[in-house]
Amino acid sequence: MNRLIRWLLLLLLLAALPARAQDFDALVSGLAGGFAQQAEAVERLGSLGDPRALPLLRALSESRLMRAEGGGVRVAPNGATPSGPEVIRINNRVRVALRGALGRLQLVSPDPAERLVAADGLLRARSAEDIPLLETALARESVPRIRDRMDLALGAARLGSSDPAVRREGVAALGATASPEARAVLLSALGTDEELAPAVDAAVAAIDRRLALRHAAETAFQGLSLGSVLLLAALGLAVTFGVMGVINMAHGEFVMLGAYTTVVVQEALRASPTLAPWSLPLAIPAAFLVTAAVGAAMERGLIRHLYGRPLETLLLTFGVGMVLQQVVRLVFGAQNREVISPPWMQGTLALPFDVTVTQNRAWIILFSLAVLACTFAAMRLTRFGLEMRAVVQNRRIAATMGIRTGRVDALTFAFGSGIAGLAGVALSQIDNVSPNLGTGYIIDSFMVVVFGGVGSLLGTLIGAFTLGVMNKLLEPWAGAVLAKVAVLVGIMLFIQRRPKGLFALKGRAAES
Incomplete structure (x- = not known):
């Protein structure tokens, strides 16, 4: 029995196909008739939903549709400007019909961009006549972004229906989204139907709640993004200042050197099709090694003579920073x-609840956490980390145990400088590389280290993300400058109560 029903349905479908083809051919022939016949044919072709009509109607709107022998039509090639009595002329009524028909037919276009444009056009039109066409297009649409636009257009079209039940369906569909456009459509329909007013008010309130949650999520992501940049910039300082006690005012210049190393690596690999896509990953170890070498040379040549003299160290590193800036200006x-960011770091990433984030900043957050994990592993799980902690706690006892304290000092300073170079690699993806790149991050880095606790990696992590989120929360209310001032004042008040920061260093190093 079921097989018989399937055969009957198949026979009915096959019988309907020639009739539909005849209707299509007759409508196409009507395009060559009078203006009234043209307008009727255009409207019926638009509602037919046949993709074959799309190039014909485009040619008609561009004056490239011509009469053919036997009563048919033909399309002149793109770029051609045909003339003569064979060219089919149109009037304003036909042009209006063409706009609507082309918008409907684009919904069945094989080009996703055209389908998206068509959905936007039908969303603006808000015509109940488009409901069947949108329902049909939604049933076969597979691109999520286009489906969302079609859902909005369908909800807006249902609001224009004369059936109260259909209008309520439209309100419910629009109210289930988190789109500002859906909110605007609902507000525009608020005064047209008193019966729908309570449902519209509830739908608008639901959209407002979702928009507030989305705004909070996007603000939190922006704060985490800023916090990840501060974490990268402060990690190296947490080693050189927090562990060694050296106030390195050239730390921002090490960040800048890491960014310029990224530029050099990208320029060197630009001509290689195989290595060019890997220029950014290859720049990571290169930036670490370059800045670590400069840091080791700076510690062995200058800083080691000034241990225990913080003021002289501050002035010396400030001068070295100015020299590094001038050298970079002379060279670059x-x-x-x-x-240029690699393709996998470009564009946006769609998260649940319509939250969109930029991929480059999402990768920087992951990169900063990976660098933090590697720093923790190097300080806690390696012999170098063990010797570094021993020298910090008691230099004399460490020396009597056979630890070469001078070598440990050089490696520690080089390690902190190398981490600053990694921060420069990350900053090159979100900011232009210039000789002054690191200057804007040196004060923020010191604030993160002091707020989190000198020498504490956990405090650096919490301090960086706390300051980043607080900055982004205050910026909409006070502006970027006043927000930073407010955060600075808050840190000053906090340090009055907890001079050693969130996580105070314990042991002999804290007592010395």
């Missing part, structure tokens, strides 16, 4: 340099 010039 004073103009900004741009680093």
Whole structure:
């Protein structure tokens, strides 16, 4: 019995196909008739939903549709400007019909961009006549972004229906989204139907709640993004200042050197099709090694003579920072340099609840956490970390145990400088590379280290993300400058109560 029903349905479908083909051919022939016949044919072709009509109607709107022998039509090639009596002329009524028909037919276009444009056009039109066409297009649409636009257009079209039940379906569909456009459509329909007013008010309130949650999520992500940048910039300082006690005012210049190393690596690999996509991953170890070498040379040549003299160390590193900036200006010039992000870091990433985030900043957050994990492993799980902690706690006893304290000092300073270079690699993806790149992060880095606790990696992590989120929460209310001032004042008040920060260093190093 079921097989018989399937055969009957198949026979009915096959019988309907020639009739539909005849209707299509007759409508196409009507395009060559009078203006009234043209407008009727255009409207019926638009409602037919046949993709074959799309190039014909486009040619008609561009004056490239011509009469053919035997009463048919033909399309002139793109770029051609045909003339003569064979060209089919149209009037304003036909042009209006063409706009609507083309918008409907684009919903069945094989090009996703055209389908998206068509959905936007039908969302603006808000016509109940488009409901069947949108329902049909939704049933076969597979691209999530286009489906969302079609859902909005369908909800807006249902609001224009004369059936109260259909209008309530439209309100419910629009109210289930978190779209500002859906909110605007609902507000525009608020005064047209008193019976729907309570449902519209409830739908608008639901959209407002979702928009508030989405805004909070996006603000939190922006704060985490800023916090990840501060974490990368402060990690190296947590080693050189928090562990060694050296106030390195050239720390921002080490960040800048890491960014310029990324520029050099990208320029060197630009001509290689195989290595060019890997220029950013290859720049990570290169930036670490370059800045670590400069840091080791700086510690062995200058800083080791000034241990225990913090004021002289501050002035010395400040001067070294100015020298590094001038050297970079002489070598690379004073103009900004741009680093092109790889394809996998470009674009946006759609998260649940319509939250969109930029992929480059999402990767930087992951990168900062990976660098933090590697730093923790190096300090807690390696012999170098053990010797470094021993020298910090008691230099004399460490020396009597055979630890070469001078070598440990050089390696520790080089390690902290190398981490600053990694921060420069990350910053090159979100900011232009210039000789002054690191200057804006040195004060923030010191604030993170002091707020989190000198020498504490956990405190650096919590301090960086706390300051980043607080900055982004205050910026909409006070502006970027006043928000940073408010955060600075808050840290000053906090340090008055807890001079050693969130996580105070314990042991002999804290007592000395």
